[in-house]
Amino acid sequence: MLTNFNGMKTYNTEQIRNVVLMGNTKSGKTTLAEALMLEGKVIDRRGTVEAKNTVCDNTEIEQLYQRSIYPTLFYSEYGDHKINFIDTPGSDDFIGGLISAFRVVDSGVMLVNGQHGVEVGTEIFSRYAEQHNIPLLLAVSQLDHEKANWDSALDSLKEAFGSKVCPLQFPVETGLAFNAYVDVLKMKMYRFKEDGEREELDIPAELADNAEELQAELVERAAEADEALMEAFFESGTLTPEQIVQGLVLGFRKGEIMPLVIVSGKKDIGVKRLMELITLIAPHPGLTSAKTVSGEEVPCDANGASSLYIYKTSQEQHLGDIAYFRVMSGKVSEAMDLVNVNNGSRERISGLFVAAGRKREKVTELMAGDMGCTVKLKNAKSNHTLNGGGKSWEFEPIAFPPSKFRTAIKAKSDKDDEKLGEILNRAAAEDPTIVVEYSKELKQLLVSGQGEHHINTLKWHINNTHKTEVDLLTPKIPYRETITKMAASSYRHRKQSGGAGQFGEVHMLIEPYVEGAPENSRFKVDGKDLVLSIRGKEELTMEWGGKLVYYNCIVGGSIDGRFMPAILKGIMERMEEGPLTGSYARDINCYVYDGKMHPVDSNEISFKLAGRNAFRDAFKKAGPKIMEPIYQIEVMVPSDCMGDVMSDLQNRRALIEGMSSEKGFQVLKAKVPLAELHKYSTSLSSLTSGRASFTMELAEYTQVPADIQERLLQEYEEEDKDD
Ligand SMILES: Nc1nc2c(ncn2[C@@H]2O[C@H](COP(=O)(O)OP(=O)(O)OP(=O)(O)O)[C@@H](O)[C@H]2O)c(=O)[nH]1
Ligand SMILES: [Mg+2]
Known part of the structure; x- marks a missing residue:
C-alpha cells in the first residue's frame, strides 16, 4: 500500500532541506506528513491516524494511543528538491524526539x-527552537474544522510572537466550507476541489482590500530585513x-520573520505550496x-571528509x-568504512537507505546535509559520530531537558531482575530522556x-514487547541527617565469651x-572546659554531599x-x-580525644564498634535533624489556571518565589520539597488540561518540619523493630 517508492536521485547539498514538523499534540503533524508524502509521490494513498496506517505513527503503541511518540524521519520531493522531515510528538512527555x-x-x-490557536506546546516548543537557533515557519492547520477560528488563531x-508573524496567506472561509485561500505573495486565490485538484484564480473584489493590506505589510517586513531592500x-x-x-x-534565517501559511493535511490544502515555500525560504x-x-566548526560541505552523526x-x-x-560533511556511500x-569501533556502511517511516529505499550515496539510516552497525548509539578521512570530529552531544517524573520499578518476579535491567538500559539508549539508575542509598531501581x-509507555513496552511484569512504586526520599550543636559521648565495647575477648x-x-569556619579546640563539656590538642585531621567529602572531618586528638597513647x-x-x-532514620549523614566535625585499650583484647573490630556506637550516641544528643531535598521548580501556566495551580502548590509546602508573565503565560517559580512532588507532572496536567509545563532541579537540603521529623523517626523505629 505504501510501497510506491520511485527511483531515488542523489541530491546535492543545495537541493536538500531538513525540516522538523512540530506543534502541540493533535495539531495535525502526522496527518500533514501523509499529504506531504502524497504530493511528493513517496506514497500513493494517504493513511489516517484513525485507520492506524500512517507512515509516521508506525509502532503498535503509537497506533494504540493514536498519537506520535517517536520522532519519525520521512522525505518528500518537490521539483529539484528533496525535503527531509522529522515528524515529532506533540506531547511534552516525548520532548526528547523534538x-x-x-x-x-x-x-x-x-x-x-486553527481551533485553538497558540497552545502550550506551541509556546514550549518555540522556546526550545529559539534556544537551538531553528527558524520557524508557522502553519495554521485544521481550518476545515467546524470550530476553526482564523482571526483568534492569528491574534x-x-x-505570542509579536511582529515576527508575517501572514503570506489568509483563508477565504473557515469551517466545513473551507476550500480556498488567498496567497499574498502570489496575489492569487487558490481553490481546491473535492479530489484535491487546485485551481488558481484571481482574487475576488470583496477580498482585494484585505489582500492588498496584507501584501503591503509583507512588503514592509521584507524591506526591513535588509538595507538594500529598504x-x-x-x-x-x-x-x-x-x-x-x-x-x-x-528575515527568516535571522529569526526575525515567521512566515505564516495555511495547511490542511486532511483535505490536502496548501500542502504543495508549503513545500514550495520551504524550498524557497528555508x-x-x-x-x-x-x-x-x-x-x-565543520562546514556542511560535500567536498569535505566523510562524517555522519547519529541522532536516533x-x-x-x-x-x-x-x-x-x-x-555532516563529505559523502557517505555504501560499503564505506x-x-x-566515541568508541573507536570500525564500522562498515553495509546498507544505506533513505527512510519514510519504516519504508526504506536503498541508495548508493548521500551528500553532506542529507539524512538517512543504516543497519548492522556494531556499536553505534545516538550522539555518536562516524568519520572517514582520518578525522576525529566528535559532534556535541544533544542536551536533553532534565527529568520531571521519577518512579521506582521492580520486576514482579525476582528472577526477572536481570532481564529488567537489560530492557531498561536498551530503552535508555533508544530514548535518552529515559534515565535509569540504581540507588544504593534508597535500595531502589529508579x-x-x-x-x-512517558513512563507508562515504557511500562507498556516492558509488559507487551518484552513480556515482563513490573510494578511501579513510589520512590523513597533521599533524606539527610545532620546535627545542630556540639555533644560528647563515650562508649566501651567489651565482650568476654570464652577465648579471646574484645575491648x-x-x-x-x-x-x-x-x-570555612575556623578550627575549634576549646569546648565546654558538662560545664567543664575541654582543651583538645589536634594531632591529625582527615577531611572526607561524602559521596552524597557534605563533609566529615575526623580529628585525632589522642594524647598519652590512650x-x-x-x-x-x-x-x-x-x-x-x-x-x-x-542514626535517626538510616539516611546518609553529613557535615560533621568529629574529635576522638580519649579512650582505653586492653593489652590483650583490643583489636580493630572492637574499636570499630566502639567508634560506631559512640558516634551514634553523640549524634542523638547533638540536636539531630532530618534534612529533605528541596527542588526549584518553574511552572508555565496559562493565566486562567493560575489560581488552581497556586493553591495546589501551597498544599505541597511550596515556597512561592516569584511570578512573571511571558507571551500569554504566567511563569511561576517556587521551591518545593521532593516528598511533595511525586506525580506532580500528572496533577499539573489534570489541573490545566495539559496546558501547563514545568521543570525541576535540585536546589538544596533543608530541615523537615517537626511533625514530619517525628513521623519519620517513628517509621524508622518500626522498621528497625521489624528487622
Ligand atoms: N478537521 C481536520 N482534522 C485534522 C486535520 N489534520 C489532522 N486532523 C485530525 O486531528 C487529529 C490529530 O491529528 P494528528 O495528525 O495525529 O496530529 P499530531 O499533531 O500528529 O498529534 P500528536 O502526534 O499527538 O502530536 C486526528 O484525529 C486527525 O484526523 C485537518 O487538517 N483537519
Ligand atoms: Mg503525530
Missing part, C-alpha cells in the same frame, strides 16, 4: 491548530516579488556548520538496530522520564561542620594510632546509615 531533531534540521514548521500568534522600497514605494522573497529569506544545509566538542537509533524485528543520521570516534505518560573504649565529641582508622570506619558506617 530536541534530538533540532540537532539535525535547519528549520521547522510549527503547526498551530494568539501575534500575542532603499529599493523607499525609491519605488514597493518591492518586486523576487525582492519580497529575498527579504523573507533573510536554508539548505550547505549554509550551516556544526560544532565539535573541541570547538571546531531504534530496533525493528528481523533487522536489529537501525541508526538514523545526518551526513568509517570509524566511530527510572526517570518526562512525565507519567575498645572511645571518647568523642562532635559538632556541626560549617564550610588509643594506639593503629586503631584510629578502625574508629573512622565505624563512624563512616553510621554516616552511611544515619
